[in-house]
Amino acid sequence: MKYRSRNEIFASFSSKILLILITLIFLSPFFWMFSTSLKADHDLFLSPPLLIPNPLIFQNYKKALEYFPFFRYFKNSLLITFGTILGTLLSCSLVAYSFSKLRWWGRNFFFYLMIGTIMIPFAVTIIPQFIIFEKLGWINTFLPLIIPSFFGTPLYIFLIRQFFQTIPDELLDAARIDGASEFQIFLQIMLPLCKPVLFLITLLQFLASWNNYMGPLIYLTDESKYPLSLGLPQFLDRYGTHWNWMMAAATVSIVPIIIFFFFAQSYLIEGIKLSGLKG
Amino acid sequence: MKKSLSAKKKKDNVIGFLFASPWFIGFIIFTAYPILASLSYSFTEYHIMLPPKWIGIGNYTRLFEDPLFIKAFYNTLAYVAGLVPIGLVVGLIIALLLVKPFKGRNLYRGTIYIPSLVPLYAMATISLCFFSSYFGIVNGLLSHLGINGPLWLSDEKWVKFTIVLIAQWGAGTTALIYMATINDIPSELYEAAMLDGANKWQMFWKITLPLISPATLYYLIIATIGAFQIFDLPQIMTSGGPNDASISYVMYLYRHAFRYMNMGLASAMAWFLFLISLILVMLIFKTSARWVFYGTR
Numbered sequence: 182m183k184y185r186s187r188n189e190i191f192a193s194f195s196s197k198i199l200l201i202l203i204t205l206i207f208l209s210p211f212f213w214m215f216s217t218s219l220k221a222d223h224d225l226f227l228s229p230p231l232l233i234p235n236p237l238i239f240q241n242y243k244k245a246l247e248y249f250p251f252f253r254y255f256k257n258s259l260l261i262t263f264g265t266i267l268g269t270l271l272s273c274s275l276v277a278y279s280f281s282k283l284r285w286w287g288r289n290f291f292f293y294l295m296i297g298t299i300m301i302p303f304a305v306t307i308i309p310q311f312i313i314f315e316k317l318g319w320i321n322t323f324l325p326l327i328i329p330s331f332f333g334t335p336l337y338i339f340l341i342r343q344f345f346q347t348i349p350d351e352l353l354d355a356a357r358i359d360g361a362s363e364f365q366i367f368l369q370i371m372l373p374l375c376k377p378v379l380f381l382i383t384l385l386q387f388l389a390s391w392n393n394y395m396g397p398l399i400y401l402t403d404e405s406k407y408p409l410s411l412g413l414p415q416f417l418d419r420y421g422t423h424w425n426w427m428m429a430a431a432t433v434s435i436v437p438i439i440i441f442f443f444f445a446q447s448y449l450i451e452g453i454k455l456s457g458l459k460g
Numbered sequence: 461m462k463k464s465l466s467a468k469k470k471k472d473n474v475i476g477f478l479f480a481s482p483w484f485i486g487f488i489i490f491t492a493y494p495i496l497a498s499l500s501y502s503f504t505e506y507h508i509m510l511p512p513k514w515i516g517i518g519n520y521t522r523l524f525e526d527p528l529f530i531k532a533f534y535n536t537l538a539y540v541a542g543l544v545p546i547g548l549v550v551g552l553i554i555a556l557l558l559v560k561p562f563k564g565r566n567l568y569r570g571t572i573y574i575p576s577l578v579p580l581y582a583m584a585t586i587s588l589c590f591f592s593s594y595f596g597i598v599n600g601l602l603s604h605l606g607i608n609g610p611l612w613l614s615d616e617k618w619v620k621f622t623i624v625l626i627a628q629w630g631a632g633t634t635a636l637i638y639m640a641t642i643n644d645i646p647s648e649l650y651e652a653a654m655l656d657g658a659n660k661w662q663m664f665w666k667i668t669l670p671l672i673s674p675a676t677l678y679y680l681i682i683a684t685i686g687a688f689q690i691f692d693l694p695q696i697m698t699s700g701g702p703n704d705a706s707i708s709y710v711m712y713l714y715r716h717a718f719r720y721m722n723m724g725l726a727s728a729m730a731w732f733l734f735l736i737s738l739i740l741v742m743l744i745f746k747t748s749a750r751w752v753f754y755g756t757r
Contacts, residue, residue, distance in 0.1 A: 192660065196557055199553075199557060200557045200558070200568060203553075203554060203557070203572065204568050204571050204572060207571055207572045207574070207575055207629065207632075208571055209590070209597065210575065210583070210586045210587065210590050210629065211574075211575075211586070213586070213589060213590050213596075213597045214586045214589065214590075217589055225595055226594060226595045227595070228594070228595070228600070228603070229600045229603050229604060230595050230596070230597060230600035232597075232600075271482075272482040272483070272486075275479050275480075275482060276479065276480050276482055276483040278479055279476050279477075279478075279479030279480035280480065283472065283475060283476040283479060284472055284476065285472055285473045285475070285476025285477060286473050286476075288476060288480075291480065291484075294487075295483060295487070298487065298491050300681070300685060300741060301491065301495070301734070302685060302688065302689055302730075302733060302734055302737055303689065304689055304709075304710055304713055304729075304730045304733050304734070305494070305495055305498055305730045305731065305733070305734045306490065306491060306494035306495060306498070307494075307717075307730075308494070308497075308498050308501065308717050308723055308726055308727050308730060309493065309494035309497035309498050309501070310490060310494055311717070311718070312497075312508065312723065313489070313494075315508065329486065329490055331482065331486075332482050332483060332485055332486020332487075332489070332490060333482050333483040333486050335483075338483065363475050363479070367479075388577060391579065392579035392580065392581075394579070394580065394581045394691075394692045394695075394696075395691055395692065395714075398714075398718075399714075399718055409579075409581075410579060410581045413581055413582060413585055414581055414584070414585065414696045417585050417588070417696070424589055424592075424595070427585065427589070428585075428586070428589055431582055431585050431586055434579075434582055435578050435579070435582045438577055438578055438579065438582075439574065439578075441577075442570075442573075442574055442577050446570060449577075450569070450573065450636060453633055453636050453637070
């Protein structure tokens with residue numbers, strides 16, 4: 182018995198060590214980014230590398246922002262992201278209402294068809310989509326990045342539907358007997374009750390748009406329209422040897438996401454579990 | 461009475477369709493039509509400016525005579541073989557370490573989860589600096605231990621593995637899903653096993669692993685489809701180099717479609733990828749009957 186408990190203490194101790202080690206590994210890229218962003222030019226290529234820069238060169242941030250039009254990229258990212266969030270909220274909630282609370286011919290079939298489309302690789306649809314947008318003259322505008330969100334995203338429709346299904350039908354029937362139209366029920370009963378899931382969808386869509394790299398890469402050609410996802414790699418191409426400026430630009434670029442995380446942490450973590458589990 | 465009933469049914473159908481119409485329109489324009497269109501483009505030579513010209517299976521035969529295509533395909537299989545199992549193990553280990561409540565757990569959880577939120581394009585630029593063979597922190601620390609680190613992203617033999625390692629910074633999402641699933645396992649099962657004298661290791665293999673198998677199935681499907689389409693990390697960090705050792709399938713597809721405007725050939729690549737990932741997903745589903753356990757529900 183004694184042997185066993187000693188064994189257990191050892192196990193819990195070693196798992197703590199492992200956890201701390203893993204956490205350090207997950208923190209280390211940010212530490213290295215921040216440390217590099219404050220280094221003097223001649224300290225960049227020291228071997229072995231300098232862990233904590235001395236002296237601290239805050240000037241790097243000024244230099245980086247001189248060559249890296251962060252605020253323009255930021256504004257473009259924001260425009261695209263807000264556009265897609267608006268489209269997603271409008272379309273997904275409407276469709277989810279139809280798939281959960283309305284009875285119509287073929288509803289379940291189409292619902293499963295929609296779920297099936299989640300598994301189609303984007304590589305298959307992206308070329309004809311590009312050709313459609315090209316024919317519409319939308320290349321080098323934000324429209325190809327924003328407009329599709331107005332036609333619903335299967336995963337989000339699925340999540341909202343799960344939430345809608347928890348609302349009792351009696352509530353809706355009572356409103357129907359009072360003569361409310363389906364649209365009124367949707368707008369005045371369902372949406373107010375579903376604020377948490379709509380908030381979750383907002384967060385997920387925010388991340389998806391903000392982090393999207395391939396979409397802007399395909400559709401945007403004019404540098405003044407670049408979002409952060411194209412701006413940062415472009416800066417890398419041009420000033421790649423100035424690692425301190427580069428990392429200053431990277432630091433500035435991820436600050437919005439880190440701030441976002443601290444505000445949205447609990448919602449996001451719950452949401453990821455939900456979207457992961459029930460899929 | 462009967463007539464009004466069927467009229468009501470008709471009206472219900474119309475309203476249901478109307479509410480779902482955004483998805484219907486989107487499905488036709490952005491999914492159904494593109495799938496069929498890319499299938500038909502794949503049998504043509506098509507450069508957007510001129511109308512497509514039918515060439516039969518010419519694109520497909522051309523692909524398999526193209527050494528760079530073979531290389532990109534091989535690289536992608538290597539990415540899948542690395543990303544899917546390593547991501548599973550890393551995510552599961554983190555979940556097991558964090559699943560029981562203890563002081564400061566939220567801080568650990570938050571720290572491990574943040575890199576999954578940081579955009580891949582930012583992770584890619586940071587990783588370049590992190591794994592740099594000359595001034596990166598990895599080789600710096602290794603040299604402290606007296607180890608002469610590899611060239612990582614600049615070494616043909618190491619580059620794919622390095623990219624797989626970098627992708628593990630996103631393991632927080634998998635860990636969260638596993639944590640939620642493990643939390644759902646009834647504690648009586650562990651208590652009963654403990655009474656029977658089972659040790660932790662046995663409990664993991666006999667209770668935890670079978671009961672989280674639905675989440676594993678979900679992970680395998682999503683991760684496999686995702687790994688087949690790896691793009692952002694190699695595109696930004698190496699542009700496919702050195703010596704095309706890291707070029708991925710979708711990177712090569714992207715080059716043909718959006719740089720050389722070879723829409724026909726690129727569509728053939730897209731369809732071949734579609735078929736391969738479909739076959740793999742079906743295989744996973746097929747075997748899942750043997751190892752996925754839907755017991756306690």
